[in-house]
């Protein structure tokens with residue numbers, strides 16, 4: 001303690017220390033980079049077709065960051081929009097959380113870069129590197145701080161630059177993943193509104209299912225790790241690129257999507273019949289339709305925008321949620337389930353009464 005840093009983080013006099021309170025989303029926004037890559041363009045880079053991608057995944061276009069854009073650049077754009085939507089200044093935020101699998105640097109955390117760039121006070125800023133369920137984990141962590149009064153407003157940003165960790169010569173991954181950022185502000189909500197409960201889980205026995213093998217302490221980046229090698233199915237990638245067992249992910253996702261939503265509803269004494277809307281991680285249209293079918297819910301109770309944005313991992317739920325609310329598909333009082341699943345293997349769902 002006392003290393004001489006002049007912190008401007010003073011206890012607020014408008015927070016209710018020790019009293020748990022209701023927490024809701026007070027503002028949202030998202031950003032995707034300008035450059036869009038169509039299936040047609042992808043088919044000139046790798047052995048695939050527009051028809052295959054539409055049929056097996058449902059994606060038509062995805063956005064990819066410009067060469068001079070880093071993760072924080074995407075996160076800052078989304079964060080600014082969420083602050084504006086919440087009617088807040090950066091100085092009103094008491095905590096910043098960024099979820100995602102990519103970073104500006106190995107160190108420091110990207111949240112440190114974004115805290116400074118947005119002109120925030122010297123608040124706590126953390127990265128949660130969880131991936132496709134990361135936004136739900138971020139919501140769970142952020143809401144605890146608001147609920148117990150340690151923070152009044154938390155800015156939570158899901159951001160990804162997958163294009164930097166994919167091989168464009170591997171059709172088992174590059175047809176799926178994309179770049180983007182989505183942000184929400186969490187603030188105290190009226191009684192009965194906002195986040196009602198969570199269900200979170202992990203099964204690390206599936207850690208090899210989606211993996212970037214090199215770049216961590218297990219396998220550092222060496223010349224060998226950077227070599228582009230062809231696998232048995234003729235896909236070419238380096239160990240620094242993402243590798244995915246698509247069929248295993250599909251089996252996991254279609255099981256866990258309905259299971260975690262049911263578990264979350266059970267804890268609240270609610271059932272799927274009570275749900276007005278579901279926002280799912282935008283991995284694959286077929287996963288979402290299987291999940292909705294298993295929940296016995298019609299497709300008009302969910303929203304899909306992966307056709308335009310691809311799979312933006314931890315950014316996909318806030319991006320879809322923002323658009324669904326903008327389109328008036330979710331209204332005040334609606335009971336909404338959010339569900340994320342993927343790398344880890346990890347999953348999470350949240351149920352909220354829309355404010």
Ligand SMILES: CC(C)(COP(=O)(O)OP(=O)(O)OC[C@H]1O[C@@H](n2cnc3c(N)ncnc32)[C@H](O)[C@@H]1OP(=O)(O)O)[C@@H](O)C(=O)NCCC(=O)NCCS
Pocket residue numbers: 047048049052053056057132171172175176244246247248249250283284287311341342343
């Ligand atoms: C990957 C996935 C699309 C495969 O679907 P599938 O119906 O099982 O397809 P298969 O693997 O059997 O492949 C069918 C054919 O398409 C081919 N194929 C595979 N990828 C292809 C691609 N990108 N483009 C064109 N053809 C492709 C296969 O080689 C196979 O050809 P064959 O019949 O001549 O052998 C599906 O399992 C899936 O969506 N998984 C989930 C992945 C995901 O969402 N990941 C992110 C989670 S966060």
